[in-house]
Amino acid sequence: MSIEVASIHVTEEGRPGWRYAVASGILGWVLDAFDFFVVVFLLDTLAAHLLVPKMSIVWTISITLAMRPVGALLFGTLADRFGRRKPLMVCVVYFSIVTVLSGFAPNFVFFLIMRALYGIGMGGYWGIGASFAMENAPRKRRGIFSGLMQGGYPFGYLVTAVCMQFVEPHFGWQAMFLVGTPLAAIIVLLTALSPESYAWKQNHMGSVLNIFRTLWQHAGSFAYLLLVMVVMSCLSHGTQDLYPDFLKSLPFVRDANILGMAPLFGIPILYNIGAIAGALFFGGFSERFGRRRSMIAALILSLISIPAWAFGGGLLVLVLGSFFMQTGVQGAFGVIPAHLNELSPDAVRSLFPGFVYQLGVLVASPAVSFEYALRDRLGYPWALTLFELSVILSLIVIFAFGPEKRGKSFYRD
Numbered sequence: 001m002s003i004e005v006a007s008i009h010v011t012e013e014g015r016p017g018w019r020y021a022v023a024s025g026i027l028g029w030v031l032d033a034f035d036f037f038v039v040v041f042l043l044d045t046l047a048a049h050l051l052v053p054k055m056s057i058v059w060t061i062s063i064t065l066a067m068r069p070v071g072a073l074l075f076g077t078l079a080d081r082f083g084r085r086k087p088l089m090v091c092v093v094y095f096s097i098v099t100v101l102s103g104f105a106p107n108f109v110f111f112l113i114m115r116a117l118y119g120i121g122m123g124g125y126w127g128i129g130a131s132f133a134m135e136n137a138p139r140k141r142r143g144i145f146s147g148l149m150q151g152g153y154p155f156g157y158l159v160t161a162v163c164m165q166f167v168e169p170h171f172g173w174q175a176m177f178l179v180g181t182p183l184a185a186i187i188v189l190l191t192a193l194s195p196e197s198y199a200w201k202q203n204h205m206g207s208v209l210n211i212f213r214t215l216w217q218h219a220g221s222f223a224y225l226l227l228v229m230v231v232m233s234c235l236s237h238g239t240q241d242l243y244p245d246f247l248k249s250l251p252f253v254r255d256a257n258i259l260g261m262a263p264l265f266g267i268p269i270l271y272n273i274g275a276i277a278g279a280l281f282f283g284g285f286s287e288r289f290g291r292r293r294s295m296i297a298a299l300i301l302s303l304i305s306i307p308a309w310a311f312g313g314g315l316l317v318l319v320l321g322s323f324f325m326q327t328g329v330q331g332a333f334g335v336i337p338a339h340l341n342e343l344s345p346d347a348v349r350s351l352f353p354g355f356v357y358q359l360g361v362l363v364a365s366p367a368v369s370f371e372y373a374l375r376d377r378l379g380y381p382w383a384l385t386l387f388e389l390s391v392i393l394s395l396i397v398i399f400a401f402g403p404e405k406r407g408k409s410f411y412r413d
Contacts, residue, residue, distance in 0.1 A: 018136040021194035022145055025133030026152045027187050028092055031180050032122050033156025034163075035099040036064065038176045039115070040241055041164050041264075045173050050108040058372055060115040061241060065233075065365035067116045068123025072358035075124030076351030080204060080211050084132040084197050084350065089188045091128060095121025096184040103177025123361070127354015130337040135197040135349065140287070143406075146338035147283015154275030154330050157240065161268040165261050204347065214347050215355075221343060221403075222356055228398060229360025232333065234367045234391045235302075238384075239309075239329050241368045243322070244268060246380045256315050263315070271322040278327035279334030291339040291406050292399045295332040299399075302328030303392045310381040332395070342405040 039046065039061060047054040071091075078087040098118045105111035130149060137145040163179055215222070244264055247253050258266025278298060286294035301324060308321025340353035367387075374383035 017193060017195045018138070020190045021136035021197075022133045022148075024088065024187050024190040024194060025129040026145075026149045027183060027190070028088070028125050028129045029149055029152035030156040030159070031092070031183050031187065032095070032125050033153040034160050034180050034183075035095065035118065035156075035177075036122060037157045037160040038099075039064075039102075041160060041244060042173055042176065043245065046111070049173075050105070050111055052108045055372070056108065058369060060112055062365045062369050063112065064115045064119035064122065065237070065361045065368075067119030068358035069355060069362045071120035071123030071125070072127050072354040073351070074120065076127040076348075076354040077208060077211060079128045079131065079350035080348050081208055083204075084128055084135075085191055085194060087350075088125070088128045088132060089191050091121055091124045092184050092187050092191075095125065096181055099177055099180065103174045123358040124354070126357055127350045127352075130353060131341060131350040132191075132194070132197060134337060134341040135199040136195065142338045142342075143287030143291075143335070144280070144284045146286070146336070147279040147281070147334035149337050150283070150334045151276045151279030151330065153333070154272040154279065154326065158269055158272035158276070161265045161272070165265040199346065199349065202346075211348055211351060214345055215352060218345050218352070221345075222352070224402060225340060225343060225353075225356045226360055226363075228395075228402070229357050230363045231360075231391055231395050231398060232336065233361045233364035235329055235388070235395060236333060237361075237364065238367055238371055238387050238391060239302075239325055242371060242375075242380075242384075246384065247318075249380055250318075252313075252315065253318070258315075258319070267319055267322060270319055271326040274323035275326035275330035278329070278331030281327075281334075282331035283334035283338070286335045286338065286406070291335050291342075291404050292402060295335050295339075295399050296396055298328045298331030298335075299392050299396050300328070301331065303389075303396075306385055306389060310384045338406075339404070343403065 039057065043054050043057050046057045050057075075087050075091050095118055098114055098121060102111060102114040102118060105114060133145060133149050134142055160176075163176060167179060168176055247264055247267060253263045253267075256263045258270065260266075261269070278301075282294045282298045285297070305321050305324040305328060308317045309325040310321070312318030312321050336357075337353075340357065341349055344352040371383055371387050374387065377383075378386070
């Protein structure tokens with residue numbers, strides 16, 4: 001066996017230190033989600049503090065989502081040109097600083113600017129983190145680690161809910177914008193201990209011009225994956241971002257008790273446990289049964305959960321509906337890191353999936369505000385139902401006729 005072939009065999013099984021790379025990718029997405037969902041839980045508090053209508057704070061969520069492609073373009077290009085490790089560390093430090101500044105905004109304009117800047121960091125992280133984790137993970141376990149990484153997003157949501165219950169009452173709402181800073185330091189340390197991606201070393205381009213030329217040459221694949229991520233973003237944000245506000249509108253929920261906690265926090269904790277379980281299960285399931293089939297199965301689970309999720313007339317029904325809804329939503333998303341990286345050109349594996357992911361978020365960014373406006377006409381249950389029903393059925397069709405490259409090697413022979 002030649003030295004080159006032996007080296008590729010080692011990378012397919014995982015290089016020494018690959019666990020640090022995978023851990024940094026997973027934890028970074030946890031932190032990104034935590035910093036994003038802090039605002040979702042503090043809509044009323046921030047509106048009162050900054051002296052603006054709640055709708056203004058809701059719009060900052062859309063602006064954060066809209067700025068994510070800028071970060072994907074910037075940090076993805078840097079990662080494909082100069083390697084994964086250093087851009088990843090810079091990105092984590094950057095969005096952590098902006099998050100802290102958001103919590104101490106003296107007025108709404110400053111807060112708006114910080115959330116836009118945060119969107120750049122949030123968008124920059126996923127492409128680097130996913131490619132870094134997928135390229136370093138053992139090939140035969142890629143689906144499992146894909147689920148673990150994407151499961152970091154609902155885990156960050158869950159941690160936010162826990163901290164809102166136990167940190168915010170004792171230390172104040174501004175402390176929520178400081179909680180993630182120790183984790184940011186851990187992520188930087190893990191990345192520093194990780195090996196640089198061997199796949200990047202084999203395939204990286206000599207110039208930024210060549211990177212964008214390669215991106216243009218794969219415009220057809222980019223267009224399909226953009227469609228996927230637009231509708232997937234509607235699926236995720238349409239079921240998550242306004243759901244705590246929906247729960248507050250239900251009289252029988254306000255005075256209930258979930259696991260010794262207020263239902264506004266207890267219910268999200270439970271449905272995010274379902275989301276994490278879904279990402280892990282369907283991510284691993286995709287390794288054996290295929291990426292598209294696994295995502296369709298997860299979507300069917302969400303589809304049949306809609307009546308209980310939106311119209312549950314009792315607390316138990318609502319909890320079960322939201323639990324299985326998020327099991328399916330994040331089950332489908334748990335396959336996405338592996339699926340997008342396998343369908344991406346080797347030379348632009350940070351820029352291509354990261355940019356298409358975040359551009360999809362940009363196109364879908366008005367979804368939350370549209371859903372909120374739809375609520376004014378139809379009420380929350382029907383607004384949630386009609387929006388997500390159309391989204392889930394569209395995704396099933398898209399995946400049924402789409403491509404797949406499960407198990408693709410990231411290395412040249």
